[in-house]
Amino acid sequence: MGEEKWCAISAEDVFSLFGSSPDGLSNEEASIRLARDGYNEVAAKKEHGPVYRFLKQFASPLIYLLLIAAVITLFLGKYADAAVIALVVLANAIIGSIQEGKAQNALESLSRLLVPEARILRDGVSMVLPSRELVVGDVVLLEAGDRVPADLRLFYTKNLRADESLLTGESVPLEKNTATITTGCVSFGDQKNISFAGTIISQGQAKGIVVATGNDTQIGRISEFIRESKDISTPLLRKMARLSVNLSVVIVAIAALTFAVGLVQGYDSVEVFMASVSLAVAAIPEGLPAVITISMAIGVNRMAARNTIIRTVPAVETLGSATVICTDKTGTLTRNQMTVTQVYTAGKAYILTGEGYSPKGNFFLDGSEVDPLQDKALVETLKAGVLCNDASFNGTDSIDGDPTEGALLVSGLKAGEFYLPRKDVVPFEPEQRFMATLHEKEDGSRIIYVKGSPETILGLCISQFDGKDLVPVDTEGIMQAAEQMASGALRVLAMAYRNVPKDVTGIEAEDIDGLVFVGLQGMMDPPRNDVTEAIAKCKTAGIRVIMITGDHLKTAHAIAKKIGIESAGAMSGSDMEKMSDEHLSERLESVSVFARTSPEDKLRIVKLLQKKGETVAVTGDGINDAPALKTADIGVAMGLTGTEVAKEASDMVLADDHFSSIVAAIEEGRDVYSKIQKVILWTLPTNGGQGLSIVIAVLLGITLPLVPLQILWLNTVTAIGLGVPITMEPKERGILKRPPRPPDESILVPLIKRRIVFVSLLIVAGAYLTFFLKMGREGDLAAARTVALNTIVFFQIFYLFNSKSMYEYVRKDLLSNKYMLLGIGIVLSLQLMITYNSSLNSVFSTAPLLAVDWLMIVVVSSTVFFLIELEKYLYKKHGFS
Helix, strand or coil, X not given: CCCCCHHXXXXXXXXXXXXXXXXXXXXXXXXXXXXXXXXXXXXXXXXXCHHHHHXXXXXXXXXXXXXXXXXXXXXXXXXXXXXXHHHHHHHHHHHHHHHHCCCCCHHHHHHHCCCCEEEEEECCEEEEEEHHHXXXXXXXXXXXXXXXXXXXXEEEEEEEEEECHHHHCCCCCEECCCCCCCCCCCCHHHXXXXXXXXXXXXXXXXXXXXXXXXXXXXXHXXXXXXXXXXXXXXXXXXXXXXXXXXXXXXXXXXXHHHHHHHHHCCCCHHHHHHHHHHHHHHHCCCCHHHHHHHHHHHHHHHHHHCCEEECCCCHHHHHHHCCEEEECCCCCCECCCXXXXXXXXXCEEEEECCCCCCCCCCEEECCEEECHHHCHHHHHHHHHXXXXXXXXXXXXXXXXXXXXXXXXXXXXXXXXXXXXXXXXXXXXXXXXXXXXXXXXXXXXXXXXXXXXXXXXXXXXXXXXXXXXXXXXXXXXXHHHHHHHHHHCCCEEEEEEXXXXXXXXXXXXXXXXCCEEEEEEEEEECCECCCHHHHHHHHHHCCCEEEEECCCCHHHHHHHHHHHCCCCCCCEEHHHHHCCCHHHHHHHCCCCCEEECCCHHHHHHHHHHHHHCCCCEEEEECCHHHHHHHHHCCEEEEECCCCCHHHHHCCXXXXXXXXXXXXXXXXXXXXXXXXXXXXXXXXXXXXXXXXXXXXXXXXXXXXXXXXXXXHHHXXXXXXXXXXXXXXXXXXXXXXXXXXXXXCCCCCCCCHHHHHHHHHHHHHHHHHHHHHHHHHHHXXXXXXXXXXXXXXXXXXXXXXXXXXXXXXXXXXXXXXXXXXXXXXXXXXXXXXXXXXXXXXXXXXXXXXXXXXXXXXXXXXXXXXXXXXXXHHHHHHHHHHCCC
């Protein structure tokens, strides 16, 4: 029965359906239902353990090849080779499993939202019991401050308001009543007679019958979305997976071809097989996964310094490739604090400054600052807002009570202290649309202050105060001012008063008439200070911002215009429900504001955008955002105002809740991807040169210039010593002015492919040149191989400087990266060790070199630096790619 629209069924029928009554169930019946339906708890999703996470790190084609190579070399007695390969693979698996150890646990957070105890009626007797023991049909008693323990169909309310921002995104508590809804109740905000599990009662009292518990509640349904949401592979992971597969196929094909050619040429089968293994080891960039992981880990640390906490490492890069950001409004783009920004009184429109609930601010009229106490009509408007008010200011720039009343209280405090003893009150009721309070003035007379909707208050007024006298009510002018405020995303309340005799000691709703209108106050949940600039930067970066909120349509559209979100109108959740996926997908081309939406609506938008090929980032802070956060390419939760559910369903958390931090994260993400491309730009050509040197030797039937262990040494030492420092490169200028990368763009852009071919051939040519020159001069195979080994290392060092930028000259920045200089120093020190240490000579088949050998090595290998810089010059001059 959890799918029923309980808001459309009368309370009497609900009691009948559940076999209950306003006195609640019997204890016996409740026990039967508890045994049948289970506890009022949200089921948690089982996460994989550390062993699974560790083993998953080996699921890569490149790793498979390395493991096969390690096993084969072990059987062939090449123990040192096998050990080094195994250590590299093991290190990569440990790094990856540690990073993935931060497992998401959103469903446990959902279960924590179900409160530990609830006050209920059983057999007409009030009692308190653990909320997990609630069953459908139970009658729950609610009052201000309570968290709702299950989904309830309300059958009694008194001045009830509920904070449902976790579900709806609305910052203002919603009025609740018991009336059956017959015109449709699609969104949470429309279901006035339902209280949802996890929401908070901010005002009044109520009784409700439990219609859903545990997984059948709206929280439970959201948890089901999270459980069903598959882990989405990020763009980088997808590209790296394709690259791994492609490299594996190419390497295996070339190795097999080499083995076949060697057999045809009459080589010994074991010898040619070892040559093929050497080729595979040379060509496989086994250090690449580790270096990419390190690149992202560095990005994690840099983002943390900019108030962005990364929960899943690939998210570092993914946000950098985002093409669309779907953002919540309340608490994300806005402050989640109502603030009075305009006051209209006696034909004058005042502007108020100040932020949030701080009582600091000024009043402006026609652009000039004024003293609010000099306008008596303004004073009465502010006084009405302060006195006809149940909120309180706690002295720490925050309020206790309803945010709307808090905004009115703070606007009055900006002018001064207003206090008159309260004698009676008529609480706000949805049916009457106003609140009234009776106060005693200094002279002992009494006055009634009233606030409510403009239409209601004007209907009760017989005159208007212009600051000096009572004049006829300018209904048309006042309503025009109210509509103008509303069109600017303001919530408008009207203020009025009536003087009454000293002997009036109490008031009733029917006594509220014959009022004097004094003014309007317009308030809003204001945008964050930096959000407009942040959205402008997103636009410059080619990223579209879409607002998806549970707030009202007109308010959402007005806020969007104010902060710079371009949209061809706004669309509601009920509008979306009537559309097919095809029609909605078309509207997504131009509409960027969606209001009165449900979690299903938000999830549907995200999936349609992904289907269109967009890389989607979703921001949010409430429970209602969790399914979309989980499904998006990257979920971004708010750290201060966000619920634990939102945080744990996300990939990253903004510690300061500033939308501008998303822009900073985008910049860091793009920088991470740029560095990863540079790592690949450097790694694949150098590995290609090593592999090609083996292929040529077999095809030509000549001696191998390097032995397998030397090749593995090269890959391991240079990948860490030279590859890692690339990740420390300073951020390139203008990175946010580039458009997002096409989601389907290959990680091997044309420039990288060209470099792979050119640099590989150059390295092979240089290595063979020095190898044969040394052999021809001395005939010492070990010395010749040592020359070839060091030639390749120096080629990699010189080419490393080229790789500081893919397209820009590097001559002015050669010494800008101290980590690169340190890495080069370490690699050269290690090369000197295996060249001149006699013990290592026997292990690595190396021999000491002469000074002239080093001169030859430097001269030959430095050619790569000058040729690549020449290529950049030709690129800039002729624009080839």
